[in-house]
Each structure stands twice: as structure tokens, then as C-alpha cells.
Amino acid sequence: MDLLRHLRFFVSVADEGHFGKAAAALQMTQPPLSQGLRRLEQHLEVELIHRTSQGAMLTEAGRQLLPRARLLVDDADRLLAESRRIAQLSGSVRFAATTALPDRLVAACVTALRVDGAEVSTTLRPTVDLVAEVRAGVCDVAVIEHPALVDGVEAGPVVKLPRWLVVPGRHRTTTAERPTFPMLAGLRFAHPPRSANPPAFDSVRDLLRERGLDAEPLAAADDRAVLAAVAAGSSFGLTATPPTPTPGVAWMTLAPQSVALRVRVVRRADAETQADALDRVLYRERLR
Structure with missing residues (x-):
């Protein structure tokens, strides 16, 4: 605790x-x-x-x-x-991001924070840990997954980023004319554990159930673990990493508005400038 x-x-x-x-x-x-x-x-x-x-x-x-x-x-x-005081004197920024954020966006955020040659330290953690670290002052600004409990920190607007469904390469949905979520029955849902961010976990499980799929969850800490589980042929998952040739894995666009990755910036009270820079990065990547 x-x-x-x-x-x-x-x-x-x-x-x-x-x-x-x-x-x-x-x-x-x-x-x-x-x-x-x-x-x-x-x-x-x-x-x-x-x-x-x-x-x-x-x-x-x-x-x-x-x-x-x-x-x-x-x-x-x-x-x-x-x-x-020491951080301001040294011109450093302590930045963190949810493990759900794709590598390219993490790099874009770090670049945006390097204003006037500021040194940026970066960590990737589950959303629950990020909020606690910003609240405690260990971190200046962070990109977290929404929804999440954000009491005690300043929180910016929610931005929707593209996210894709990844399935085993030879799964029947890859050749279906009109693939649906119920067609994924029998596969486990590879996703970060509920403890990483209970509100977001519950939200995506509810979405799948509303679409007619009640899949057994499989804990996968990050995109690498998700893709490994999918390549093993027993699971499907969601990723914000754009389609990339990957053995045993197929990318699908299914209900893009519903499965979009929702993120927002949280910050310490005196890190408004850094948060604005990150908001601009996320806004450019928003789901159209």
C-alpha cells in the first residue's frame, strides 16, 4: 500500500x-x-x-x-x-508512460520533453504505479491509460489512439468476410493483469461481453507478452503498435472506435508546461 x-x-x-x-x-x-x-x-x-x-x-x-x-x-x-528544486536547477524531467503506449509514441513524448536541452529520464510501468509515483512526486509527468483513479494528481483530457486486434495467423477470423468478436471464442484474452489498472481492465472486458465474447483472461504484462501469447495460437489481444510483419500473428481492424486505447496525461501541479507538450504529441496521434 x-x-x-x-x-x-x-x-x-x-x-x-x-x-x-x-x-x-x-x-x-x-x-x-x-x-x-x-x-x-x-x-x-x-x-x-x-x-x-x-x-x-x-x-x-x-x-x-x-x-x-x-x-x-x-x-x-x-x-x-x-x-x-534540484530537478529544476538541473533541467531534468522525470517522465513515465503506461506499458500500453507503443514504443514510437514513447520516443515522440521524450523528444517533445527535451525542450532547451532538458535531460529526460523515462520509465514504463502499469498505470496504477504511475499515478502513485506522480502523486508522491517521484515522477513529474506521465501518460496513463484511461479510465483510472486519478485522485491527488492533475489530469489532462482523454485522447483516443488507434488500437488493433491481434489474432493467431491462421485463425478463422483472418479469412472471414465479416469477422466478429464471437468468432474468437475458444481463445484466451491476453491482456495486462487487472491489478495494473482495474478500471481499464473491467472496461475492456465489459466491451467484449457486450459484443458477445466472454473470453478467459491471460495475464500479459506488455505488448511483447501479448504477441508471444498470440503467436502460440491460444490467445488474442489488443495492441497500439501498428501492423508489423510478425510470424504467427495477424493484425485486424475490428470495431476501431470501441477498442481504441484511451490515454491521458497526469502531472504534478508545477509540471503544466511538460504536460502541454505531451498533450500535443497525443493529439497528433489521436484516432480519426
């Missing part, structure tokens, strides 16, 4: 004495705040807050642990402020 984030929840509720006011102070909604505080209590194995009709009251354990929690949160804020 993101311990620092959940300690912020605890400190804010203790300061405000009310879940609604604490959520407003943190610029988030109340349900995830309440759920996060319960996860913290479970992690620490103590009850920190009494929930009452009048508001929130510290328990005895909460009173004892609050000073230490406040110290950790304040120290983290000072650390982040100092790291941002």
Missing part, C-alpha cells in the same frame, strides 16, 4: 475532524478517503478514528500515533520540495 498517501488521509481527517472536510482539503471525494483510512487501520492493526454522526474523533491509538504520522508527512513534503 501507499503508506505515505494513507498517512496524509489520517492527518487530514484528524486536523479537520470531519471526513467531508478532509476530502475537500485533499481535493478528492469522501468514499476513497474513508476506504483508504480503513486500509491504513488494517495495515497498522489499530483503530485510529471513531466514526460518529457528528464527525471524526481520534481514538487513544490515533492520538498517540498522530505526531509521528504528521512528522513523516511533513518530512516527505520537505523532501519532495527539495527534489523539485
Whole structure:
């Protein structure tokens, strides 16, 4: 769990004495705040807050642990402020992208961030990790998959990028005059695991079911794993990598608007310039 984030929840509720006011102070909604505080209590194995009709009251354990929690949160804020100062002085940008973003677009994003010779460090991670890293200040700006929970970070507009269906090279859909999703029955759906981004995973599974296909999922961390599973003949998948001659794999265009990859830029509050540069890159690549 993101311990620092959940300690912020605890400190804010203790300061405000009310879940609604604490959520407003943190610029988030109340349900995830309440759920996060319960996860913290479970992690620490103590009850920190009494929930009452009048508001929130510290328990005895909460009173004892609050000073230490406040110290950790304040120290983290000072650390982040100092790291941002150093980054600005060195002209560096900490960029990250979802593993669903094709290599060519990752390179285009890095190029766009190299304004005035800035040094760009790049990492590729699942969306859940990216949001947590931007929120914690470890990363300045990131391209994530949508939908995703983005509380605690600044988020830009959603952009739809082309995505293709990939199937085994000799699958019957490759020769069908009008291929349909139900024709993929019997194949597993190779896709990043649900833990990488639960909202996006559920969204694409719901889409397939609406189209008449309830395929068993197969965890595939990135495009390489997806293509390997498809080439093995037992799976199909989705990729934002344009059609490329690949042994054992066939690219298909099927319901392009529905299966499009939806992405957006998330950033720290002071990384607006970098986010604008990435928005321009994604806008040029949007699905027409």
C-alpha cells in the first residue's frame, strides 16, 4: 500500500475532524478517503478514528500515533520540495508512460520533453504505479491509460489512439468476410493483469461481453507478452503498435472506435508546461 498517501488521509481527517472536510482539503471525494483510512487501520492493526454522526474523533491509538504520522508527512513534503528544486536547477524531467503506449509514441513524448536541452529520464510501468509515483512526486509527468483513479494528481483530457486486434495467423477470423468478436471464442484474452489498472481492465472486458465474447483472461504484462501469447495460437489481444510483419500473428481492424486505447496525461501541479507538450504529441496521434 501507499503508506505515505494513507498517512496524509489520517492527518487530514484528524486536523479537520470531519471526513467531508478532509476530502475537500485533499481535493478528492469522501468514499476513497474513508476506504483508504480503513486500509491504513488494517495495515497498522489499530483503530485510529471513531466514526460518529457528528464527525471524526481520534481514538487513544490515533492520538498517540498522530505526531509521528504528521512528522513523516511533513518530512516527505520537505523532501519532495527539495527534489523539485534540484530537478529544476538541473533541467531534468522525470517522465513515465503506461506499458500500453507503443514504443514510437514513447520516443515522440521524450523528444517533445527535451525542450532547451532538458535531460529526460523515462520509465514504463502499469498505470496504477504511475499515478502513485506522480502523486508522491517521484515522477513529474506521465501518460496513463484511461479510465483510472486519478485522485491527488492533475489530469489532462482523454485522447483516443488507434488500437488493433491481434489474432493467431491462421485463425478463422483472418479469412472471414465479416469477422466478429464471437468468432474468437475458444481463445484466451491476453491482456495486462487487472491489478495494473482495474478500471481499464473491467472496461475492456465489459466491451467484449457486450459484443458477445466472454473470453478467459491471460495475464500479459506488455505488448511483447501479448504477441508471444498470440503467436502460440491460444490467445488474442489488443495492441497500439501498428501492423508489423510478425510470424504467427495477424493484425485486424475490428470495431476501431470501441477498442481504441484511451490515454491521458497526469502531472504534478508545477509540471503544466511538460504536460502541454505531451498533450500535443497525443493529439497528433489521436484516432480519426
